[in-house]
Amino acid sequence: MTGSEITVLLLAVGIAAVVQNIVGFGFALLAVPLMVLAVDPHDAVIVATFLGLGSSSYQAFNGRRDSQWHLVRRLSLSALAGIPVGLLVFNHVNERVLKGFLAVGIFLAILLLSRNTMSSRSDARLEIAAGVLSGALSSSLSTNGPPLVVALQGRGLPIAQFRATISAIFTVSGIVTLASFLAMKKVTADSMLGVLISLPILGLGILLGQILKPKLNEENARRFVLLLLGAAGTSALIGSLIG
Numbered sequence: 718m719t720g721s722e723i724t725v726l727l728l729a730v731g732i733a734a735v736v737q738n739i740v741g742f743g744f745a746l747l748a749v750p751l752m753v754l755a756v757d758p759h760d761a762v763i764v765a766t767f768l769g770l771g772s773s774s775y776q777a778f779n780g781r782r783d784s785q786w787h788l789v790r791r792l793s794l795s796a797l798a799g800i801p802v803g804l805l806v807f808n809h810v811n812e813r814v815l816k817g818f819l820a821v822g823i824f825l826a827i828l829l830l831s832r833n834t835m836s837s838r839s840d841a842r843l844e845i846a847a848g849v850l851s852g853a854l855s856s857s858l859s860t861n862g863p864p865l866v867v868a869l870q871g872r873g874l875p876i877a878q879f880r881a882t883i884s885a886i887f888t889v890s891g892i893v894t895l896a897s898f899l900a901m902k903k904v905t906a907d908s909m910l911g912v913l914i915s916l917p918i919l920g921l922g923i924l925l926g927q928i929l930k931p932k933l934n935e936e937n938a939r940r941f942v943l944l945l946l947g948a949a950g951t952s953a954l955i956g957s958l959i960g
Contacts, residue, residue, distance in 0.1 A: 718756075718907065723914060725755035730768060730915040734922025737772050739930050741880030742866060742887075744769045745859040746826060750819055750953040756911065758815045762807065763898055763908040765859040768919050770891035773884045775923060780881025785874065788882050791841070792865060793889040795848025796855065800890070803856030804897055810857075817957035819858050823950035826863035831943055844868045848886075855890040856897060862887075 729751035737744040745765040752761035847868035855861035865883050874882065898904055
């Protein structure tokens, strides 16, 4: 990796780690499109999977008393069914098409996440479908948050329960996805180098996010996430169009 590639990688990891620890999701959704400005998309997905697992498992452990474990079980089991589909996409889609899928996924996420409506009704079928889609996105683009956010909105969970529950689901999906990448020998020397040099920044981002979490207004934090996603989606789309 060149110095500029490492700089982009570290900035992406730092920003994503801070945001995830404030709002409970968004690590890979922010990190991957920023990483692909300088890193091969397949390597970016693997790096984000490694690091995202570290961030989400930390949050899941801290919030274990707030987790809604019946939802964790339902959505995690559903996600396992979608992971093989995502692995097919990851293995057989080239770099430009993968960037295009990433851009489309981000803009759909912005559309869904910008809706301020919260339903007090839950739907088990919606949750299962969201889990399957989340699993497919986890193993193809490492951006599995939006379907889970939409599904959990229907529960009207307090923010502490939401953050803990979605982090536990991310942890389960991350472990299975990462094991799949290792079994298929998709983890390259470049991706492992990216993981190793990013670990200190990941730790700093988690620490900063924990410090800022009680100080920031959730609505302002959500708007900031949407702004970053818009920029990331635009960059991924440009990368897909011009190569």
